[in-house]
Amino acid sequence: MDNRQAIQQSIREQGDKIRKLKAEKAAKTEVDEEVAKLLDLKAQLGDEPTPKTVLKTPKGTRDYSPKQMAIREGVFKVIVDCFKRHGAETIDTPVFELKETLTGKYGEDSKLIYDLQDQGGELLSLRYDLTVPFARYVAMNKIAKIKRYHIAKVYRRDNPAMTRGRYREFYQCDFDIAGQYDPMIPDAECIKIVYEILDNLKLGNFVIKVNHRLILDGLFEVCGVPKDKFRTVCSSVDKLDKTFWEDVRGEMIDDKGLDPISADKIGEYVQLNGNDCEGGHRVLAITLVRFDMSLARGLDYYTGVIYEAVLEGAELVKSNSKSKEQIGVGSVAGGGRYDGLVGMFAAKGKKVPCVGVSIGIERLFSIMEAKMERGNQEVRTVETEVLVASAQPNMLEERLRLCKELWDAGIKAEISYKANPKMLDQYQYAEKAVIPFLAVIGEQELKDGVVTLRDTKTREETPVPRADLVSTIKQKCCSNSI
Amino acid sequence: MDNRQAIQQSIREQGDKIRKLKAEKAAKTEVDEEVAKLLDLKAQLGDEPTPKTVLKTPKGTRDYSPKQMAIREGVFKVIVDCFKRHGAETIDTPVFELKETLTGKYGEDSKLIYDLQDQGGELLSLRYDLTVPFARYVAMNKIAKIKRYHIAKVYRRDNPAMTRGRYREFYQCDFDIAGQYDPMIPDAECIKIVYEILDNLKLGNFVIKVNHRLILDGLFEVCGVPKDKFRTVCSSVDKLDKTFWEDVRGEMIDDKGLDPISADKIGEYVQLNGNDCEGGHRVLAITLVRFDMSLARGLDYYTGVIYEAVLEGAELVKSNSKSKEQIGVGSVAGGGRYDGLVGMFAAKGKKVPCVGVSIGIERLFSIMEAKMERGNQEVRTVETEVLVASAQPNMLEERLRLCKELWDAGIKAEISYKANPKMLDQYQYAEKAVIPFLAVIGEQELKDGVVTLRDTKTREETPVPRADLVSTIKQKCCSNSI
Numbered sequence: 001m002d003n004r005q006a007i008q009q010s011i012r013e014q015g016d017k018i019r020k021l022k023a024e025k026a027a028k029t030e031v032d033e034e035v036a037k038l039l040d041l042k043a044q045l046g047d048e049p050t051p052k053t054v055l056k057t058p059k060g061t062r063d064y065s066p067k068q069m070a071i072r073e074g075v076f077k078v079i080v081d082c083f084k085r086h087g088a089e090t091i092d093t094p095v096f097e098l099k100e101t102l103t104g105k106y107g108e109d110s111k112l113i114y115d116l117q118d119q120g121g122e123l124l125s126l127r128y129d130l131t132v133p134f135a136r137y138v139a140m141n142k143i144a145k146i147k148r149y150h151i152a153k154v155y156r157r158d159n160p161a162m163t164r165g166r167y168r169e170f171y172q173c174d175f176d177i178a179g180q181y182d183p184m185i186p187d188a189e190c191i192k193i194v195y196e197i198l199d200n201l202k203l204g205n206f207v208i209k210v211n212h213r214l215i216l217d218g219l220f221e222v223c224g225v226p227k228d229k230f231r232t233v234c235s236s237v238d239k240l241d242k243t244f245w246e247d248v249r250g251e252m253i254d255d256k257g258l259d260p261i262s263a264d265k266i267g268e269y270v271q272l273n274g275n276d277c278e279g280g281h282r283v284l285a286i287t288l289v290r291f292d293m294s295l296a297r298g299l300d301y302y303t304g305v306i307y308e309a310v311l312e313g314a315e316l317v318k319s320n321s322k323s324k325e326q327i328g329v330g331s332v333a334g335g336g337r338y339d340g341l342v343g344m345f346a347a348k349g350k351k352v353p354c355v356g357v358s359i360g361i362e363r364l365f366s367i368m369e370a371k372m373e374r375g376n377q378e379v380r381t382v383e384t385e386v387l388v389a390s391a392q393p394n395m396l397e398e399r400l401r402l403c404k405e406l407w408d409a410g411i412k413a414e415i416s417y418k419a420n421p422k423m424l425d426q427y428q429y430a431e432k433a434v435i436p437f438l439a440v441i442g443e444q445e446l447k448d449g450v451v452t453l454r455d456t457k458t459r460e461e462t463p464v465p466r467a468d469l470v471s472t473i474k475q476k477c478c479s480n481s482i
Numbered sequence: 483m484d485n486r487q488a489i490q491q492s493i494r495e496q497g498d499k500i501r502k503l504k505a506e507k508a509a510k511t512e513v514d515e516e517v518a519k520l521l522d523l524k525a526q527l528g529d530e531p532t533p534k535t536v537l538k539t540p541k542g543t544r545d546y547s548p549k550q551m552a553i554r555e556g557v558f559k560v561i562v563d564c565f566k567r568h569g570a571e572t573i574d575t576p577v578f579e580l581k582e583t584l585t586g587k588y589g590e591d592s593k594l595i596y597d598l599q600d601q602g603g604e605l606l607s608l609r610y611d612l613t614v615p616f617a618r619y620v621a622m623n624k625i626a627k628i629k630r631y632h633i634a635k636v637y638r639r640d641n642p643a644m645t646r647g648r649y650r651e652f653y654q655c656d657f658d659i660a661g662q663y664d665p666m667i668p669d670a671e672c673i674k675i676v677y678e679i680l681d682n683l684k685l686g687n688f689v690i691k692v693n694h695r696l697i698l699d700g701l702f703e704v705c706g707v708p709k710d711k712f713r714t715v716c717s718s719v720d721k722l723d724k725t726f727w728e729d730v731r732g733e734m735i736d737d738k739g740l741d742p743i744s745a746d747k748i749g750e751y752v753q754l755n756g757n758d759c760e761g762g763h764r765v766l767a768i769t770l771v772r773f774d775m776s777l778a779r780g781l782d783y784y785t786g787v788i789y790e791a792v793l794e795g796a797e798l799v800k801s802n803s804k805s806k807e808q809i810g811v812g813s814v815a816g817g818g819r820y821d822g823l824v825g826m827f828a829a830k831g832k833k834v835p836c837v838g839v840s841i842g843i844e845r846l847f848s849i850m851e852a853k854m855e856r857g858n859q860e861v862r863t864v865e866t867e868v869l870v871a872s873a874q875p876n877m878l879e880e881r882l883r884l885c886k887e888l889w890d891a892g893i894k895a896e897i898s899y900k901a902n903p904k905m906l907d908q909y910q911y912a913e914k915a916v917i918p919f920l921a922v923i924g925e926q927e928l929k930d931g932v933v934t935l936r937d938t939k940t941r942e943e944t945p946v947p948r949a950d951l952v953s954t955i956k957q958k959c960c961s962n963s964i
Binding site for chain 2: 458
């Protein structure tokens, strides 16, 4: 009985935890995870029916509801429009690659790669970003120049923090320019793209931090870092936006064996910079670009300019902070130049210089969703223009026939799936789904060769000759700009 | 040396194989796979430089080039427009699910599920279709009714046949209606949707085969099949579109232990039907629906009406055929009613009836690509409207400035990434990428406050006041309907 009492105690505690989360309006995914734990506990008692399957998505992943999808598609549209405005074409690559394709490209982050089980075939891993597959594509197809965008999911077995938009499965929106060109022209366009997208999304103030890998390397050399530790020290410096200098210093000295004198010298540089030396990118007249020596970017493959865009104002607490210091939501876009990556794949090591940028869309979604929630904004999840309706019995065939006419004319139309639906139910459905018009038919309408067109908002009803119905709806919906 | 000679012999044979494939204009992916094998063999000799990585995508997967993407997006547009026309909203689910979510849903096909490596977390599998995740979503969110579409990649560790559009990673475009409605109304809409999409894609004649799981079950009972063998016999019958009756009969008797008398009775039924009993779906006036008793659908979860659309005319050879019998390209869409699936997930087994359809897009792509190739059709992969150009040196900043004006006005514009590009190169680039206009600036244009607008096709040049450039381009591009 002791064990049973312990479980009952755990159930009570877990119940409290869930109620607290709900009171705090925690993310649904988080609540669901805790509910699953509660159900597990209850199942251990054995006197509750066990659910057949734990109903959850894998850790660090989430479903998108129709409403979230509507928001997501809106954000994607802004991004794709921008990429197309800059003349990019698009490609797609598989979700998994040969494991060896990804090996040796990500430095310390390689441990976060998801591997597939060896089921008697090739050794495969889920893609970690879209940049390495892009470099593989360029090398494999012997492409000398390409400007492409790619929007797709990538996978990282990282510690998820879903309320802050950090997932294990998430979208990247990448724009890259490959080819031998004159210095800094494609680089400037990438920064301009980040600017345009964040400006168009209207999520508040942001700043684009810029640095250069060669400057960082020079800094490390001056500070007395041995050459073979450049990359690993770089990946420590990269953590400065999430943790405090003391921790980064500790990691460099304790874990990576750096001389404390070198570490302190690095500290002087990276802490002095960042806030005061504002400058504009002259040619493209972007005033929000800031040179920042603490910007490092974790990945191994960067060789030149690197950049990162940070939204200001959104609240985020540094992971090991005791006092609740408020800092930015973190990076929402980043990228840089990687001139060596394609050469790692090319049979003769032929290099193709590349520069690119990746938009971190999940954080933008999180902010956008919160904004919609706050503003109590209605998001329409369907585009239906007309509900074909009838109040009389035995009109199913006639409703279907009218609906078919509308579909065939390219009009977005729905009907109730009931054989004899009530008129009130149909009105309510149209109002709830914000369908602008109802096309109502009955015995009288059929006899007169008309359809009663009802405006859902004004409730005004007009008889329209059946032959004119399509053109009337097209005209009305067009003027309503649906 | 014997071993060395054996390898050299293999290299010669492999070389012949590749040359033969190239002569036959085999798919690039197939050739690449064989080239990779050749390089492996050469590496074994040790006197050739080994490429650093085998440059290929995993077996059964492929990259999409910009041209293929343009075709793919065209096909998606037709499909999404149709789904939206029928009032569907969209959702998204993760690429992988808990392994237990997929367990016990696919019958004999379960062996084709891709598992992820157990890396100290949950046991995960790549989704096998979009239907089971949809059922999990409906149960998890306690949804009583929803009409949704979902376009995403699914994964099957099947034997790929890429020239016939059979991949291990491929897209499904699903439309499903969940909810308690009057009989056959949502079912009819699904068939109508298949009809509309195939009709709009204009890929030639097609037929939609329809059957019902309960009729099949009745048939099996009449033929003396024991109840516990219904599903496994069903999955044998499903192979009839790919292999011959004799093989299906053999599988039923030898592998599944069916009484030969029962098998022969089944054979009478499924072979008698299929071609003669044409009928139209009365209400939606689709004349291409055909009742077909040999249609079985492999998956376990169907409970009612099932259907499959087959394109006619496209050549395909049955897998074990000795004489080259010509049959259809195979199923390009399929689906049916599955009233029990959501209940498998719901804690109290609460059922939500569902009916849906899935469009098999890869085969449609293959046919579309072949059609484009044959017709020698140009596919535009970028949407750029204007190339900002100059022949004079030191005009980079001015070009960037003008480009920025166009971008900020929403016009799709590009510039050369060279500091001092040649005019001829810029003309040729515009012609090759089918960019309709060039906006040319030089000292004189700057002094006069104009831009020379050049029509790429007619080569006509007009000076346009700088202030009117945006409106002039918008008007011209609109009238060209770009």
